[in-house]
Amino acid sequence: MTCKEILKYFENWVPKEIAWQKDNVGLQVGLTEREIKNILLCLEVTDETLDDAIKKNCNLIITHHPLLFSPLKKIDLHKDKISKLIEKIIKNDITLYSAHTNLDFTKDGVSFELAKQLGLKEIDFLLESKSNQLKLVVYVPVDYVDKVAEVIFENGGGEIGEYSHCSFRTTGKGTFKGTEKSNPAIGKKGFEEEVDEVKLEVILDSWKLKNILHAIFKVHPYEEVAYDVYPLENSNSKYGAGAAGILENPIAPKEFLKYVSEKLKLKNFRFVEGSKNQISKVAVCGGAGTDLIKEAIASNADAFITADIKYHTFQDAAGEILLIDAGHYETEIYSLNEVHRRLEAYIGKANSEIKVFKYNGSTNPIIFYNN
Numbered sequence: 001m002t003c004k005e006i007l008k009y010f011e012n013w014v015p016k017e018i019a020w021q022k023d024n025v026g027l028q029v030g031l032t033e034r035e036i037k038n039i040l041l042c043l044e045v046t047d048e049t050l051d052d053a054i055k056k057n058c059n060l061i062i063t064h065h066p067l068l069f070s071p072l073k074k075i076d077l078h079k080d081k082i083s084k085l086i087e088k089i090i091k092n093d094i095t096l097y098s099a100h101t102n103l104d105f106t107k108d109g110v111s112f113e114l115a116k117q118l119g120l121k122e123i124d125f126l127l128e129s130k131s132n133q134l135k136l137v138v139y140v141p142v143d144y145v146d147k148v149a150e151v152i153f154e155n156g157g158g159e160i161g162e163y164s165h166c167s168f169r170t171t172g173k174g175t176f177k178g179t180e181k182s183n184p185a186i187g188k189k190g191f192e193e194e195v196d197e198v199k200l201e202v203i204l205d206s207w208k209l210k211n212i213l214h215a216i217f218k219v220h221p222y223e224e225v226a227y228d229v230y231p232l233e234n235s236n237s238k239y240g241a242g243a244a245g246i247l248e249n250p251i252a253p254k255e256f257l258k259y260v261s262e263k264l265k266l267k268n269f270r271f272v273e274g275s276k277n278q279i280s281k282v283a284v285c286g287g288a289g290t291d292l293i294k295e296a297i298a299s300n301a302d303a304f305i306t307a308d309i310k311y312h313t314f315q316d317a318a319g320e321i322l323l324i325d326a327g328h329y330e331t332e333i334y335s336l337n338e339v340h341r342r343l344e345a346y347i348g349k350a351n352s353e354i355k356v357f358k359y360n361g362s363t364n365p366i367i368f369y370n371n
Contacts, residue, residue, distance in 0.1 A: 001352050003060050003095045004032040006039075009346050010062075010099070010339075012156070014109065017207035018129065018239045019102040024066045029086055030095030036060050039343060041336045042359035043329065045096060049359050050088050056357050059094050062339065064110070064332060066098040103335060104241070105129065110286035110335040111243035114305070117334045118263050118282065120245025126283050127242055127295050128235040134209055137228040138200045139174055141186065144221055145198040151215040157204040161237040170199040174226075185221040203232070242285035242292045244301055250280040253322055256303060264330055267368050272314045274322035276302040286331040297321050307331050329364035 007027075019025045040058040042049045044065040053061050067085060075083040089096055103109045107125070115123045136157065140148045149167055152158055158166045174197035178189035187193035204212060209229065217225060251259060256279040257271065282303045283296035289306035290313050296304035303322035307330070317323040336358050343356045 001036050001347070001350060001354060002032070003030075003034055003036055003097070006036060006060070006343065006346065007032060007097060010343070013342060014099050014102045014106045015205070015207060016102055017205075018105045018132070019100060023101045024069050025098055025100050025102050028063075028067050028096040028098050029089045030093075032095065034059060034093070034095060036354050038355045038357065040357050040359060041339055041343075042363060043333055043336070044363050045085055045089075046363050047085070047088070048361055049363060050085065050092070050094070052357075052359055052361070053094060054092055056355075058357065059092075061089075061094060061096050063096070063098045064100060064103055064335060066100050067096060099339075103339075104287065105239050107238050107240075108338050110332055111241070111284055111289075113334040113338050114284045114286045114331050115243045115245045115282075118245075118260070118284065118305070119248065120243075120282055120284075121248060123243055123245040125237075125240030125242065126244045126285065126292055126299060126301075128237060128240040130235045131231070131233055132206050132239070133203055133232045133234055133236055134206050135228075135230040135232055136202050136204055136209070136212065137230070138216060138220075139197050139226040140200055141174075141221060142171070142196045142198055144219070145169065145200055147219050148216055149200060149202075151219055152200075152202055152204075152212055155212045155215050156208045157212050158202040159205075159238070160203060166202065168201040170201075172197060172199060178223075183223050185223065203234070205236070205238075206231075242283060242289055242295065242306075244281060244283040244296070244299055247280055247282060250278040252277065253279055253303075256322070257324075260305065260324060260326065264326055266326060266330060269327065270309065270314070270325040272318040272323050274302065274317075275319055276322070279303050279322065284331070286335065287328055293317055293321070293323065305331065327364075327366070329362070329366065 016025050038056055038058040039060045040053040041062050044063050045067050077083050077087055153165050160166045174195045177192040178184045182189045186195055279302045281301045283301035285292050285306040288308035290309055297320055305324045305326050307325055307328040309325040340356055340358055347354050
């Protein structure tokens with residue numbers, strides 16, 4: 001199994017197209033054509049994670065944080081830390097791949113795993129993505145509609161939430177008249193023809209359109225395929241920001257603080273008190289999610305857990321919502337659990353002997369001082 005094969009599967013879950021436009025996701029260093037020996041998962045690449053990968057014979061590393069984020073002006077192997085890591089990766093024939101904000105914005109990604117770690121139920125996005133879907137309408141002769149629909153579904157069209165193979169079909173009459181240069185599949189050129197057709201309608205993620213059209217053109221019998229593409233304002237239930245869920249049993253704010261500390265294995269954290277006497281609905285966003293505080297309040301969440309919160313942001317939230325800064329590393333690390341589960345399941349179905357490891361150490365650069 002090559003890196004390319006497994007990354008294609010992986011990107012079907014966390015497509016690069018949903019990442020923040022200024023992010024650098026995908027291949028960082030190396031080849032995608034190489035055969036995989038083993039895989040290491042970690043939040044970011046360090047000398048320690050690289051040593052662990054080499055020890056475990058891993059030649060594919062998947063991280064959350066990209067190694068290459070800002071453009072490199074030079075590769076200085078004497079002084080620059082990133083340059084030295086690149087050299088080590090290349091010398092050991094390792095492929096480095098990163099899923100950053102695309103893992104943040106996908107269902108069962110960073111925020112969903114944080115919510116699961118907290119034991120929340122009925123988890124959903126705090127803010128669903130919108131305006132990244134299209135409606136595709138294709139006009140197909142009756143006898144070919146199932147064949148055309150199947151290639152659309154095979155390429156990811158017709159997915160709505162937890163349902164696949166979704167379409168709407170309307171029967172009608174299609175008419176056409178070919179010129180002398182035409183080569184009609186039905187009827188004769190120069191004559192007006194009338195054919196029983198189906199108007200096939202599907203919803204698809206915008207970045208899938210090119211491949212779906214290419215697949216349609218291969219199986220559709222017409223020389224010129226009639227189709228329409230409409231941009232949609234719909235919310236996309238597969239992608240979004242943050243997550244929210246319900247505690248199995250409401251608890252008092254002080255108890256909730258202890259609960260968070262235990263569930264996330266925190267030594268300490270910062271917070272401000274909210275306005276509720278009981279905590280039931282909890283909103284979360286792994287990593288820096290302060291932009292979602294207003295959405296958390298509007299959703300009637302009793303508490304919001306995220307990281308990298310500024311002083312004045314705490315000040316504005318005080319008395320509005322129980323706001324907790326649980327740490328950047330601490331709110332993102334659990335996302336590797338779902339990545340691990342999915343990759344192991346895929347490799348298992350392929351009857352491959354490739355092993356998937358999670359880095360056992362910590363790459364958190366922050367150390368807590370205890371007086």
